[in-house]
Amino acid sequence: MRYIDPHMHMVSRTTDDYQRMALAGCVALTEPAFWAGFDRSSAQGFFDYFRQLTEYEPKRAAQYGIKHYTWLCINPKEAEDPVFAKEVIALIPQFLNQPNVLGIGEIGLNKNSRNEMTILEAQIDLAAKHSQLILVHTPHLEDKLKGTRLIMDAIAAHGRIEPGRVLIDHVEEHTVKPVLDRGYWAGMTLYPDTKCTPQRAADIFETYGNERMWINSAGDWGSSDPLAVPKCHQELLRRGHPAAFVEQVSFGNPVKFLSQSPRFKPPA
Amino acid sequence: MSAPTYTCPMSRKQVVDAYFLEHRAKLLDLAAFLDRLERADPQGESAEDFRVAALRKAVAILDDGKPDRARRVLESFSDPSTAPIPKAPMKGALGAYDGGAR
Numbered sequence: 001m002r003y004i005d006p007h008m009h010m011v012s013r014t015t016d017d018y019q020r021m022a023l024a025g026c027v028a029l030t031e032p033a034f035w036a037g038f039d040r041s042s043a044q045g046f047f048d049y050f051r052q053l054t055e056y057e058p059k060r061a062a063q064y065g066i067k068h069y070t071w072l073c074i075n076p077k078e079a080e081d082p083v084f085a086k087e088v089i090a091l092i093p094q095f096l097n098q099p100n101v102l103g104i105g106e107i108g109l110n111k112n113s114r115n116e117m118t119i120l121e122a123q124i125d126l127a128a129k130h131s132q133l134i135l136v137h138t139p140h141l142e143d144k145l146k147g148t149r150l151i152m153d154a155i156a157a158h159g160r161i162e163p164g165r166v167l168i169d170h171v172e173e174h175t176v177k178p179v180l181d182r183g184y185w186a187g188m189t190l191y192p193d194t195k196c197t198p199q200r201a202a203d204i205f206e207t208y209g210n211e212r213m214w215i216n217s218a219g220d221w222g223s224s225d226p227l228a229v230p231k232c233h234q235e236l237l238r239r240g241h242p243a244a245f246v247e248q249v250s251f252g253n254p255v256k257f258l259s260q261s262p263r264f265k266p267p268a
Numbered sequence: 269m270s271a272p273t274y275t276c277p278m279s280r281k282q283v284v285d286a287y288f289l290e291h292r293a294k295l296l297d298l299a300a301f302l303d304r305l306e307r308a309d310p311q312g313e314s315a316e317d318f319r320v321a322a323l324r325k326a327v328a329i330l331d332d333g334k335p336d337r338a339r340r341v342l343e344s345f346s347d348p349s350t351a352p353i354p355k356a357p358m359k360g361a362l363g364a365y366d367g368g369a370r
């Protein structure tokens with residue numbers, strides 16, 4: 001079954017992963033800018049990363065017939081130094097017209113600190129000024145519930161961001177309903193130990209429906225599974241959900257949300 | 269009272285058949301983890317680790333007869349405060365709220 005994995009960090013993955021994803025039916029993916037596992041020592045390090053995301057990675061994906069899109073930002077884990085973070089933010093506009101850039105992301109919070117809030121607000125404003133879609137990272141584990149609320153409040157307080165143009169990622173059972181109730185899109189990340197398993201993602205669909213929702217593997221340099229999305233499809237089909245249900249979750253919905261960016265071209 | 273709506277396409281029997289052994293194994297893992305803790309030297313620490321205390325509280329939710337267990341377990345592990353903290357003390361998260369100790 002053809003599908004889109006809307007949250008993957010391919011710079012951390014091998015070409016074998018591209019090949020296995022292509023064999024499993026992946027036709028497109030979107031790669032948000034994130035933390036490298038260590039703090040970059042200069043804004044120039046981000047400049048190089050943004051070039052990798054907009055120039056090099058799309059070519060690597062194309063070799064496997066996968067369309068590669070990206071989101072640019074400084075991630076919340078490197079937002080504790082606001083002067084540095086603002087230097088990085090100043091680099092972003094020059095990349096926004098690259099053909100594979102869909103918006104600003106993954107912005108959000110990590111430990112819910114004041115400096116993280118400042119940089120989140122600056123990047124919400126950047127998205128508004130340049131009419132960009134937003135992909136939101138919500139914090140991990142015990143910080144997620146509080147962070148998700150703070151992020152939604154910050155977006156609402158900005159006043160010029162339409163909730164339907166924001167996808168709030170890494171939702172779980174305690175955050176999915178408030179996100180959907182406030183008009184945002186919700187993403188479920190399928191991770192081995194934290195976030196959702198394929199079974200829990202299927203449970204959440206059975207509880208809240210499959211409108212304005214998608215699933216992703218968020219495959220990166222840590223413990224993650226680039227084939228988590230098709231594994232969740234298997235879980236849904238095993239339970240007796242129709243193929244059209246799966247198609248909506250992993251193709252129809254991503255196409256609908258991402259098509260709000262003029263740079264997204266729906267796979268044929 | 270309205271009739272319950274069943275949104276899982278499997279029958280209850282099918283759900284048990286499909287998932288029982290997997291979750292029986294997970295329950296045993298948890299039991300063995302608690303036993304392992306007791307076999308480990310507390311090295312003078314008298315209070316239970318806040319994460320283990322949070323786990324025990326969450327376990328009680330599983331069998332309280334009320335719905336939305338997964339949501340309530342996650343809420344029980346969550347930081348209940350609402351204001352941003354002055355400074356991030358680290359990058360990671362620990363899985364349970366420490367009562368604002370850090």
Ligand SMILES: [Zn+2]
Pocket residue numbers: 007009032034106137218
């Ligand atoms: Zn990510």
